[in-house]
Amino acid sequence: METTMKSSKVDKYQHHDYYLMDELLSEDHLLARDAVRDWVKREVTPIIEQYAEKAECPMHLFKGLAEIGAFGPSIPVEYGGGGMDEMAYGVIMQELERGDSGVRSMASVQSSLVMYPIYKYGTEAHRQKYLPKLGSGELIGCFGLTEPDHGSNPGGMITNIRDDGDAYILNGAKMWITNSPVADIAVVWAKDEAGVVRGMIVEADTEGYSAPEIHGKWSLRASITGELVFEDVRVPKDNVFPEIKGLKGPLSCLSKARYGIAWGAIGAALDCYDSALRYALERHQFGKPIGQFQLQQKKLAEMITEITKAQLLTWRLGQLANEGRVTPAQISMAKRNNVHMALQIAREARQIHGGMGITNEYPIMRHMMNLETVLTYEGTHDIHLLITGMDVTGLNAFK
Numbered sequence: 249m250e251t252t253m254k255s256s257k258v259d260k261y262q263h264h265d266y267y268l269m270d271e272l273l274s275e276d277h278l279l280a281r282d283a284v285r286d287w288v289k290r291e292v293t294p295i296i297e298q299y300a301e302k303a304e305c306p307m308h309l310f311k312g313l314a315e316i317g318a319f320g321p322s323i324p325v326e327y328g329g330g331g332m333d334e335m336a337y338g339v340i341m342q343e344l345e346r347g348d349s350g351v352r353s354m355a356s357v358q359s360s361l362v363m364y365p366i367y368k369y370g371t372e373a374h375r376q377k378y379l380p381k382l383g384s385g386e387l388i389g390c391f392g393l394t395e396p397d398h399g400s401n402p403g404g405m406i407t408n409i410r411d412d413g414d415a416y417i418l419n420g421a422k423m424w425i426t427n428s429p430v431a432d433i434a435v436v437w438a439k440d441e442a443g444v445v446r447g448m449i450v451e452a453d454t455e456g457y458s459a460p461e462i463h464g465k466w467s468l469r470a471s472i473t474g475e476l477v478f479e480d481v482r483v484p485k486d487n488v489f490p491e492i493k494g495l496k497g498p499l500s501c502l503s504k505a506r507y508g509i510a511w512g513a514i515g516a517a518l519d520c521y522d523s524a525l526r527y528a529l530e531r532h533q534f535g536k537p538i539g540q541f542q543l544q545q546k547k548l549a550e551m552i553t554e555i556t557k558a559q560l561l562t563w564r565l566g567q568l569a570n571e572g573r574v575t576p577a578q579i580s581m582a583k584r585n586n587v588h589m590a591l592q593i594a595r596e597a598r599q600i601h602g603g604m605g606i607t608n609e610y611p612i613m614r615h616m617m618n619l620e621t622v623l624t625y626e627g628t629h630d631i632h633l634l635i636t637g638m639d640v641t642g643l644n645a646f647k
């Protein structure tokens with residue numbers, strides 16, 4: 249049961265746009281961005297440290313996320329989405345992660361890993377039945393690909409379906425599934441009797457389905473994570489995505505989510521930079537602001553340089569995504585670069601805050617710990633490097 253936590257923490261975040269990137273965004277993008285930023289300042293910042301400290305998911309935010317259009321921003325309006333473009337989706341993810349990577353995860357799982365596959369691979373009946381309710385936050389979804397013994401190598405999955413007349417019998421287990429303990433439906437990937445990966449919608453109240461919570465995380469503490477366990481779960485054949493077969497189904501969803509993460513990580517980096525800059529100007533040592541020392545200026549100058557480079561990368565990625573030309577390898581490069589950049593900035597920002605940097609007075613440690621997950625999920629830092637390596641050499645290091 250969620251407890252209500254309130255705090256008087258004031259969000260002093262100020263916008264940083266060194267290369268005037270706002271000029272490259274449309275009026276709609278800026279409106280969406282500002283609405284999400286206001287919401288994060290009002291609803292997320294005042295409570296997030298306490299929820300993270302207690303390792304509790306702020307469940308009430310699901311409704312708010314739906315109201316600000318964070319669920320399925322680029323899904324057509326008639327299916328309960330926002331009808332916006334990919335750039336808008338990116339900008340929204342950036343603002344959410346400026347608040348917390350866990351809150352961004354709540355939105356990106358619902359949007360990219362649940363609504364997107366239902367929209368793209370589901371039947372018209374699936375779209376009508378689930379998408380409007382997912383868009384409004386009436387239903388919460390999760391995405392089950394990773395297994396206890398198959399993370400970076402999802403093709404090795406052992407979760408499987410067996411034909412049983414008008415239904416399939418689903419058996420197996422998924423691990424590290426964001427939102428699974430609170431989800432109403434799960435998009436699950438399992439192998440059929442021919443060993444082909446198939447995607448399906450599994451309703452959480454089906455017999456044999458359970459989703460125990462994973463405890464003990466030091467990262468994404470305000471996001472709920474669990475397992476998915478299937479013991480002879482009867483999945484009606486109508487719930488299986490009819491056309492999509494093989495790993496390209498789940499991988500295309502991951503590309504969408506990774507695209508959002510490439511943008512989101514910039515938000516976490518911006519929040520750390522913003523806090524570090526303010527602290528460097530306010531904190532005095534040796535009779536002057538620490539921001540006047542060259543060593544601190546080096547840190548701040550490098551931070552805004554890296555943030556600006558990451559912003560340029562994602563902006564171009566957004567353009568390519570809007571034109572339908574973006575490749576999974578291009579997304580891998582941006583996800584890997586931007587998450588690593590954000591983690592480095594969190595570490596530098598922590599140093600600028602001195603001892604205060606380790607406390608919950610500042611968002612730094614929470615972002616830093618969150619980013620450790622972001623570095624690993626949706627393809628690890630290593631795996632994205634190998635994807636780029638394969639793309640430029642044409643040689644597959646996974647085999």
Ligand SMILES: Cc1cc2nc3c(=O)[nH]c(=O)nc-3n(C[C@H](O)[C@H](O)[C@H](O)COP(=O)(O)OP(=O)(O)OC[C@H]3O[C@@H](n4cnc5c(N)ncnc54)[C@H](O)[C@@H]3O)c2cc1C
Pocket residue numbers: 357391392393394396398399400401423424425426427468473621624625626627628629630631634645646
């Ligand atoms: C908080 C959280 C939420 C998550 N949410 C979801 C979710 O909603 N749905 C979902 O399906 N999954 C989810 N994941 C799972 C996530 O995507 C996996 O953790 C990730 O893919 C890595 O898998 P693994 O943890 O099994 O690590 P492993 O694959 O075991 O990797 C361990 C290490 O080995 C390295 N490695 C692996 N293969 C190679 C190779 N070929 N060459 C070089 N190095 C290699 C990796 O880079 C890594 O450093 C989540 C994970 C976390 C932590």
